[in-house]
Amino acid sequence: MTEQTPRIAIIGSGPAGVYAADLLSRSEDGEDITIDLFDRYPAPFGLIRYGVAPDHPRIKGIVKALHKVMDRGRIRFIGNVDYGTDLTLEDLRRRYHAVIFATGAIGDAELNLPGIALEGSFGAADFVSWYDGHPDYPRSWPLDAAQIAVLGNGNVALDVARILSKHADDLLTTEIPENVYQGLRSSAVTDVHVFGRRGPAQVKFTPLELRELSHSRDVDIVLYEEDFEFDDASDALIKSNNQVKTMVSTLTNWLLEQEERQSDPQVQPASRRLHLHFLHSPVEITGEDGKVTGIRFERQQLDGSGNARGTGEHLDYAVQAVYRAVGYFGSPLAQVPFDADRGVIPHRAGRVIDADGAPIPGLYATGWIKRGPVGLIGHTKSDAAETIGNLLEDLPHLSDLEASDADVVELLQERGVQTTSWDGWLALDAHEQRLGTQHQLADGSSRERVKVVSREDMVQISRALQGATR
Known part of the structure; x- marks a missing residue:
């Protein structure tokens, strides 16, 4: 039984990852759980930012809900980190009791x-x-x-x-x-x-x-x-x-x-x-x-x-x-089982399973990489509830971490990875909104925002200002 403060890593900060993090943080033992939410992009929200038509009015409401979850300060966002390249499964295993994959299907x-x-x-x-x-x-x-x-x-x-x-x-x-x-x-x-x-x-x-x-x-x-x-x-x-x-x-x-x-x-x-x-x-x-x-x-x-x-x-x-x-269709993840016919991580109720059908301790999946690219936001919430419920059930039986390694952000910095933070996202968010005010529309109003596209620009804006927003 683990006696350490539980540490959970979630790979993917789209709706599936944020909902999983939210459920963890609001669970009975949530105050005692450390949650790190990783994303390969410098900005959070995954499919909501990069997979939905921009003229959908309901998307603003979803973004506000996800933003509210992250802005509580209980979840640490670590962006611009590519799982399998910048961080390996072994790296995560040494630092977290459990890893949840919420990488979606792009x-x-x-x-x-x-x-x-x-x-x-x-x-x-x-x-x-x-x-x-x-x-x-x-x-x-x-x-x-x-x-x-x-x-x-x-x-x-x-x-x-x-x-x-x-x-x-x-x-x-x-x-x-x-x-x-x-x-x-x-x-x-x-x-x-x-x-x-x-x-x-x-x-x-x-x-x-x-x-x-x-x-x-x-x-x-x-x-x-x-x-x-x-x-x-x-x-x-x-x-x-x-x-x-x-x-x-x-x-x-x-x-x-x-x-x-x-x-x-x-x-x-x-x-x-x-x-x-x-x-x-x-x-x-x-x-x-x-x-x-x-x-x-x-x-x-x-x-x-x-x-x-x-x-x-x-x-x-x-x-x-x-x-x-x-x-x-989902994409395979390094060192993680993958069903190439369905484009998903094989699992049993969110617990990742090996080729013999046995659960792999400490590995979980949620969202489209778990069930395939079907269902709306409501399905993603219930999907996360199943996975998190089983993770919390397993948590007392997960082994203690054998090494007290340096914080994962320090490891990434040593490897030359320019990570972004939640404060960095707030800075980028404000920057995009300022860009919008510079564009006048025919009716005299201004644009709500203009999205920054370049990864380099996103990282530069986030890292230059990420410490000045809170």
């Missing part, structure tokens, strides 16, 4: 499709990282396509389609970086097509995501009557699920409104169009000279159970870019 799931490697074929996760100002991604993005296909019917697919079709000036109220604004401003896009394999009742996005499409200025939503197919399973789902009922009702109303607009000669069409297609299964991305020139689909029909089957009819669309939004 890669694109593979899509085995002919032509997927053509120039102009992109992963949605990469595009999201670009428009969110991820420090490890290029500053520019090719936006010379007039017609674009987005594959997928989830929230990320709608985010990507909305950002691609939206006018750049309408994003100035958000925190998009200057390079992203300039890139989108020069975009040649006129038409963005979103394709789903099943019908309107089987979509995976949420009513909020769907409604946000209609908020884009000078963008017409285009629907197709032949895509509105409902089988017995669809009808049952509409009757039993209010969310599905709301989305189908919204789509149906848009279709009727579209017919009214088309019959009114006084209504001027928008300069951009966002097309929603259903019952389309991709067959091949076509190209010439190594570049995307089109995409072929097989028409689908519902089979009565809500699933779709091919009809043998093929449909071709001329596009110059294709974005696959078919899901995220």
Whole structure:
């Protein structure tokens, strides 16, 4: 039984990591637990900062909640630390009784499709990282396509389609970086097509995501009557699920409104169009000279159970870019078991297990790296509760640390790692807000913030001022 003050390391400071830290700090023995929260980026909040479209109004509320948890001072944030490079598992084992991995899933799931490697074929996760100002991604993005296909019917697919079709000036109220604004401003896009394999009742996005499409200025939503197919399973789902009922009702109303607009000669069409297609299964991305020139689909029909089957009819669309939004995928971590088929750390209720299925003492997982990239923030909270509950149950039985090594920050400094702190984040946060006040909008107001993109700049700003904010 450990008689030392329990020391817990959490790898990843996105919602999963922060919620796990919060639960630990508020547990019955929380006052006696030392919690260090590491992140590979200089700034905290992970997916909320680098994986969500900047024009989501609800994100501000999530950031405020996470900020409040961290600002209590019970959790030490140590940023700009790359697990596996700057710190090894052995380093952590010598300094912490338990390690929780909350690294999420930031890669694109593979899509085995002919032509997927053509120039102009992109992963949605990469595009999201670009428009969110991820420090490890290029500053520019090719936006010379007039017609674009987005594959997928989830929230990320709608985010990507909305950002691609939206006018750049309408994003100035958000925190998009200057390079992203300039890139989108020069975009040649006129038409963005979103394709789903099943019908309107089987979509995976949420009513909020769907409604946000209609908020884009000078963008017409285009629907197709032949895509509105409902089988017995669809009808049952509409009757039993209010969310599905709301989305189908919204789509149906848009279709009727579209017919009214088309019959009114006084209504001027928008300069951009966002097309929603259903019952389309991709067959091949076509190209010439190594570049995307089109995409072929097989028409689908519902089979009565809500699933779709091919009809043998093929449909071709001329596009110059294709974005696959078919899901995220986790990345392996050095010296930690990994399920390469599912992109997760194998575990039993949050306890990491080895190849024989036995729990590895002191190793835990939470969030998407634990359960896969599914579920919303609410699922992340309950997921963390399970993991932390089992960690606290195990804690009395975890071995005492054999060595009283120097503090981990001192170790990192010896290795030349320029770590950032919570005070450093407060300094960077204030700096980004000041940048926003320097940009005047058309209505006379200023931007709320401008996100700093360069890792070097983020570190410099954080480390120069991190001691002067508290």
